[in-house]
Amino acid sequence: MSIERARSIQQPIEHQPKKQVQVKVQKKQWISTGEKALYSLATGVVILASVFMVQFTSSTDTLNRDIQKMEQQISQQESQNDNLAYEAKELSNPDRILQIAKENGLEMQNAEVKQAGLVGN
Template sequence: MSTERVKKMQQPIEHQQQQKQVKVKIQKKQWVSTGEKVLYSAATGVIALASVFMVHFSSTTDTLNRDIQQAEQKISQQEAVNDSLAYDAKELSNPDRILQIAKDNGLEMQNAEVKQAGYVGN
């Protein structure tokens, strides 16, 4: 046999071996495992939900504070009105004023003593 013929016979065998080597798959190690991905996703979800809850809670608190401030303003305004009305009532219940109105309407005073009635309230 000639050397060329031997070489030709060996070439198909080498070619088959090369094809076998190409078909072998090498698995690469993942940078982040599947379990870690699940844990990271769950942690991200919890943080997102906590953030939404905090924003909602803050918004509700701000709304309540505004309502309280408005109620306090209304209370102070009503107290001012009440004080003004109490002053007017005290002024209108002056005995000299009542005697003057009585004389203007033709009423005569029999006793010279005029007493102021006490305040009857709730």
């Protein structure tokens, strides 16, 4: 090959403008769309579970308070019943009954005094 021919081949190559091709570079997403959906779903489930747990704890606490109030009322009523039973027993004492009878002018015919509950014996 001759030198001139080689130069003629090289010159058009050197003088040819370079074509610039624009290439779109797709950036890789850090989190894919499917992962976003899964994370959103998991977050929603966690939030719903938390709300349910708080609601359940609140209703349990309210129920426990109601139970404590009822137990306190039952205790007070039992105490009042015991006091009334003791007072009824005290008021039904035969000596007391005889004393009230004498104060009101009643006379005792028999020397034996029996309680009403023991009459059948």
